[in-house]
Amino acid sequence: MAEFFRGWERKVGVLTLVMACLFACVWIRSSYVTDIFECGGLGLVSADGCMTVWVPSYFAWDLSWPNWSIEPYYDIEQGKLDWKWNWLGFRYADIKMFGMTVQYCTFPYWSVVIPPTLISALLLFGQPLTSRTTPFGVKAATRMPLTRDA
16 A cells, blocks of 8 residues: 555645545535635635635725634525626626625636546556656656556
């Protein structure tokens, strides 16, 4: 087993797989529960398979404790935002309220789960890189054959 984790590729592969699994858990949780995190005017909502971040045009960094609330399922569309851009779950809107503009950016969880999963599969199941020296003394990376020495 220690032979399998020799080199950086396999270790990074396991790390990206763990990261993808954590985001997948949050993705599933967002189908049932709404998490709202707010600190210093910045906000983050995890709901309906998406992560929404809002940023006001003017906010003051304060040293207050972050506010994190958990609510029953809340549909982000309930606020009736006028999405200026909407493509495959990536959305952007800005609204004016209380004399300032608040920008909303939404991205779906699949966009942070599927790519790390594919990268980890490549790093875990792909052939590890080895280095060899070229005639000019420069090391070049090549793929090592998957054979076992007796």
